Amino acid sequence: MDLWWLLWISLLFLVPFILMEISSGFKFHFKLVYYCAMCLLLSALAAPMCLLTNGGRTVNNMRIISRVVRTLKYFFGVRFEVKGLENFQIDGPCVIISNHQSILDMMGLMEILPDRCVQIAKKELMYAGSVGLITYLGGVIYINRKRTSDAKSIMAAVAQAMISDNLKVWIYPEGTRNNSGDLLPFKKGAFHLALQAQVPIIPVVYSSLTSFYNQKKNLFTGGTVKVEILPKIDTSGLTENDITDLTERCHQTMRQVFFRLSNKPYESNGQSNCAQ
Ligand SMILES: CCCCCCCCCCCCCCCC(=O)SCCNC(=O)CCNC(=O)[C@H](O)C(C)(C)COP(=O)(O)OP(=O)(O)OC[C@H]1O[C@@H](n2cnc3c(N)ncnc32)[C@H](O)[C@@H]1OP(=O)(O)O
Numbered sequence: 001m002d003l004w005w006l007l008w009i010s011l012l013f014l015v016p017f018i019l020m021e022i023s024s025g026f027k028f029h030f031k032l033v034y035y036c037a038m039c040l041l042l043s044a045l046a047a048p049m050c051l052l053t054n055g056g057r058t059v060n061n062m063r064i065i066s067r068v069v070r071t072l073k074y075f076f077g078v079r080f081e082v083k084g085l086e087n088f089q090i091d092g093p094c095v096i097i098s099n100h101q102s103i104l105d106m107m108g109l110m111e112i113l114p115d116r117c118v119q120i121a122k123k124e125l126m127y128a129g130s131v132g133l134i135t136y137l138g139g140v141i142y143i144n145r146k147r148t149s150d151a152k153s154i155m156a157a158v159a160q161a162m163i164s165d166n167l168k169v170w171i172y173p174e175g176t177r178n179n180s181g182d183l184l185p186f187k188k189g190a191f192h193l194a195l196q197a198q199v200p201i202i203p204v205v206y207s208s209l210t211s212f213y214n215q216k217k218n219l220f221t222g223g224t225v226k227v228e229i230l231p232k233i234d235t236s237g238l239t240e241n242d243i244t245d246l247t248e249r250c251h252q253t254m255r256q257v258f259f260r261l262s263n264k265p266y267e268s269n270g271q272s273n274c275a276q
């Protein structure tokens with residue numbers, strides 16, 4: 001008898017909990033699907049605009065794409081508070097690096113995208129239907145992350161194109177999405193690229209999304225993202241031997257800003273910040 005009571009009481013508490021979990025999980029996944037559907041729809045609308053205006057694959061399409069993507073934030077209640085836009089005002093090419101938390105990041109990227117800027121993306125993005133098509137039309141550079149040697153040779157060609165075509169290149173040096181509330185160690189491709197092209201690096205930091213977007217908690221509501229564009233970091237005169245130092249310096253600077261913007265106390269991690 002005692003056991004039955006225990007079972008009933010546990011059920012009384014468990015059922016609403018399970019229902020709440022299912023409904024919040026449902027809401028979360030529904031909103032994610034809605035986000036992807038909006039991306040697919042907007043890309044399908046933007047593609048003919050790009051083709052009619054610019055004819056084919058060109059960085060000039062990024063102006064159209066960024067204007068279209070900027071409307072997305074109104075559907076999802078996301079606001080951006082941007083500081084340091086003046087740091088983008090440099091003549092000529094540069095490498096822009098920023099932290100990467102989720103698929104929502106391309107809203108933040110497009111919010112501040114400077115002129116003549118393309119992104120480096122994993123090659124799988126090419127096959128994401130109309131989103132793949134729009135990234136192709138915008139001049140996104142695809143790399144195979146599993147084949148370092150291929151990625152290196154593509155990036156060596158990108159270094160030359162940056163100079164000849166006056167291009168800025170946006171890279172997520174963490175190399176993957178990371179919603180942990182900290183930065184992952186940085187991969188080195190962005191820093192090799194800046195050195196090969198002998199162009200400055202401009203770090204951009206977005207505050208943590210975890211207060212309104214958190215996969216572990218099935219949370220996806222609206223919220224504000226603080227964005228800071230930091231002063232450029234010169235690479236002139238640096239050589240291959242300086243890559244590790246440069247990578248660590250950028251990681252540390254961005255991590256400090258990330259914690260400040262996310263209103264979290266800075267935690268020194270005491271480890272190497274470069275991916276091994
Ligand atoms: C309209 C509606 C909406 C539509 C929507 C539109 C959206 C339109 C926006 C799209 C927006 C896209 C956004 C996508 C975002 C992602 O897809 S993020 C994922 C793809 N991006 C990246 O991975 C970039 C960062 N990764 C890197 O840079 C990596 O270094 C690489 C190049 C992939 C190589 O990977 P790895 O081998 O794992 O990396 P790593 O440990 O750094 O390097 C290994 C060795 O190679 C060396 N190395 C690395 N790179 C180089 C190099 N370039 N040269 C010489 N040596 C090198 C390193 O120094 C290291 O050697 P050691 O120093 O240890 O001796």
Ligand SMILES: CCCCCCCC/C=C\CCCCCCCC(=O)OC[C@@H](O)COP(=O)(O)O
Pocket residue numbers: 036037039040100102103104105106122125127128129130131175176177178
């Ligand atoms: C006919 C084929 C239909 C395919 C349907 C594909 C559905 C996908 C639709 C929309 C996706 C919108 C995503 C916007 C682009 C965001 C780019 C992005 O953030 O990619 C993630 C990448 O940085 C890192 O990937 P991983 O964290 O390593 O993984």
